[in-house]
Amino acid sequence: MAVGFDGHDAVVNLASALPPMSRFLFRSAWRRCEHVRTEGSATVAEACRRAGVGQLVQESVCLLYRAGGPDWVDEDTPVDRFPAARGNLAAEANATGGVVLRFGWFYGPGARHSEQLLTLARRHLVLELGPPTGYLSTIHVADAGAAVVAALTARPGTYNIVDDEPLTERAFSDALSSAAGARPWLRGPSSAALLFGDRLTSLTRSLRVRNTRFVPRPGGRPSTRAHARGWRRWLDNRRFSPAEEPALGLLTPACPALST
Template structure:
């Protein structure tokens, strides 16, 4: 198929494009500037410079590409993590998940694109009551990640209404995905908050890309949790990440102190987060993970 990957130069796109190419697909991949055109060419894609927040730019890029499938991987997450000011850190990503999604869907409709696959998020932001591990039938928490929760809801509702697939990726790790977090861990600036009982789900970038290829090829519809087999509380995965990174064990700070220092998002993640189940994705997509647990992946990536 001819596949249009919006955000092809991002951390997911850089792993997704080669997998699509290896399976014989023609890939058109976008970047926001000329600086990454060469990278996309080396990955085997036809590069296009596109501004995902400009409706005309998106419409022209899609019309020229004439794809059969659009994959929405556009985000703007870069620099040092700033969980305390989460809305500010994610402001452009939130726009890409709202305005950018609308632009891509409008372009898809205008150009007769038959299928649409979009990146969503499902790591620790499941509804914060009931069990610690959520399925696709459970709602996302509407307050967990500030304005980002509304942006994700907009993306999911719009894509599902268009008959597309929503992939709720877990927290990424792999090449270029966790460098900033690991640096904070090594500096002991990433503490366990309270009892660290909040759950998170992880996924290696290569496994996320492999699931996306399956969703493209099978023209999947609906919501899929793209996470590994082992949702785990922060008190387990964070000390293990530190160990794999050759760092000292993370500090532990009480919840009352973390709120003014790290903000409500960090406290919710560490103490109340809900992870996700991958049973549906494995069953319906035939997805098989190279890294079924973050325990394996962290060790390999940081060895």
């Protein structure tokens, strides 16, 4: 790998292996992802050092922070060390001296999990993970891509990459239903998701994440700014046919409250 990196000014490590949402509750489903983010990131970082690469950009997630309730969370907020966070924390440690990007929930074209959520919403089923008043921080894939490019010349450090305006779980589900053009008949599992404990810790906690530290250039704000407008932006440029829609069965087994 070091031979392949030789002569390059920067390396971006976005490697991951997220399981399908139907497997989120099974710890065994995360082993491959944890392996990629621990051993894999260590291999990339060591190859960068051997090749003399000047800038390493490492992907991570903002879901590592401790629950913040209604308060703003920034890069100085302590992270939590729950089981599902081990891989990301290891990847960040391996990238010491480089740039770490803590992304919010991805949504938009190609973000498989968001496509599954949209499919559910079009069928009047809306996912809420955690109390309705808890906050969720997201990022449109186009803005995430722009942030990666900007990070190639950013100062070393850790940066949150999220929309400007985090939504509550209820506002998130309302925005999703509105974009899908389907009134929700059922929302869930809401607060009941807390019963799954640390298996859903990263998804049920309230994280109102601030993104103001990462401003790589004048006007370098996310172009979408808010999740509610992001769904609309996506759907204005995409129309699902029945054959294109992600299978509903990929999601509902993980959420008994949503199963029919």
